[in-house]
Amino acid sequence: MASLNVGNLGEFLRDQRRNAQLSLRQLADAAGVSNPYLSQIERGLRKPSAEILQQLAKALRISAETLYVQAGILDEKDRDGLEVQSAILTDPTINERQKQVLLQIYESFRKENGLATDDEATRPST
Numbered sequence: 001m002a003s004l005n006v007g008n009l010g011e012f013l014r015d016q017r018r019n020a021q022l023s024l025r026q027l028a029d030a031a032g033v034s035n036p037y038l039s040q041i042e043r044g045l046r047k048p049s050a051e052i053l054q055q056l057a058k059a060l061r062i063s064a065e066t067l068y069v070q071a072g073i074l075d076e077k078d079r080d081g082l083e084v085q086s087a088i089l090t091d092p093t094i095n096e097r098q099k100q101v102l103l104q105i106y107e108s109f110r111k112e113n114g115l116a117t118d119d120e121a122t123r124p125s126t
Contacts, residue, residue, distance in 0.1 A: 009070040010044040016060045017042075030059035047071070 017027050028038040032055055040046040048056070050064075050073055057064040065082050068074040074082075088094075088102050 009047075009067070009072075010042040012070045013056065013060075013067075014042045016062060020060055022060075027056070027059055031055040 017024070020027075022030070024038055024042070025035055028035045031038070031052070033052060037046065038056075041048050041052075048071070050068065053067040053071060053073070054064040057067050063083075065074060084106060085103060088099050088106070091099070094102070
């Protein structure tokens with residue numbers, strides 16, 4: 001089977017798993033995927049879906065966006081925008097109206113600089 005363009009993702013996942021001191025089986029169980037499937041991802045033989053990446057990120061206690069960038073789903077510049085948005089949306093010191101205003105201002109600057117994606121400022125808060 002030819003290796004897909006996910007080798008960097010596999011290496012990154014393996015490093016994260018080892019840093020978390022998890023065995024392949026432990027991570028597979030925590031993420032709800034099979035051992036062989038996770039092994040294939042780590043070896044660059046399979047390309048996981050965004051949903052599987054999210055499950056792996058949760059099990060590794062890292063951001064899903066980090067894995068999306070590694071998998072080529074998100075550009076690094078998109079990730080930066082998501083991190084800013086996440087910081088704004090999770091800030092307990094400002095209210096919902098203030099959060100929405102900040103997101104709209106941020107989005108307008110990104111559009112002005114050609115970095116915005118559609119609907120970034122209109123995502124609902126969680």
